[in-house]
Amino acid sequence: MPNPEKLTHEAPKVLIPEVKIQARIIELARDISHDYQGKEIVAVCVLKGSFIFFSDLIRHLELPLTCEFLGVSSYGNKMVSSGEVKVTLDINEPMENKHVIVIEDIVDSGLTLTYIMDSLRARKPASLRSCSLLLKPDSLKTEVEIDYLGFKIGNEFVVGYGIDLAGKFRGLPYIGYLEAGH
């Protein structure tokens, strides 16, 4: 795990270039638009990390939709998910009888997405699915279903395209990784 104390201005190495992300988003949007044909959806942006992916994805969806924003953060500033999720911004709109898709940036242990799905399911949506740009399959600690997945990656700590390390690097247009020793 890179040490946030030692962050430099050095650019992270490219893991997934911008063009590959954008091409995959078009494919995901096509799948979602196809699956929800004739329906209206509620797209839930999980803040903060998903805001760029969410914004790019919804602009390719050929569906009527509304946007909701759910703020979550792991307790404290720990880099390893505890599974304890703190809601920093809740959704006030009713989800009952709506077709809800949760848009996440990255699934690591799976505990955050599981928590979000369980809490939204309790609001009785007509349907509930998940979409994540990234998955670290080797890190999963719980069974979590991702209905629409961008890319599987290894165990490297990634940043960019909305994803941060200690709040930094969100503005990079690509998914990068930081080498140990940073």
Ligand code: IMP
């Ligand atoms: P999970 O509960 O372990 O699946 O945690 C998912 C959350 O952990 C993500 O939404 C990120 O906030 C954070 N996270 C996991 N892996 C990374 C990473 O490689 N870079 C940055 N944040 C990460």
Ligand code: MG
């Ligand atoms: Mg996230």
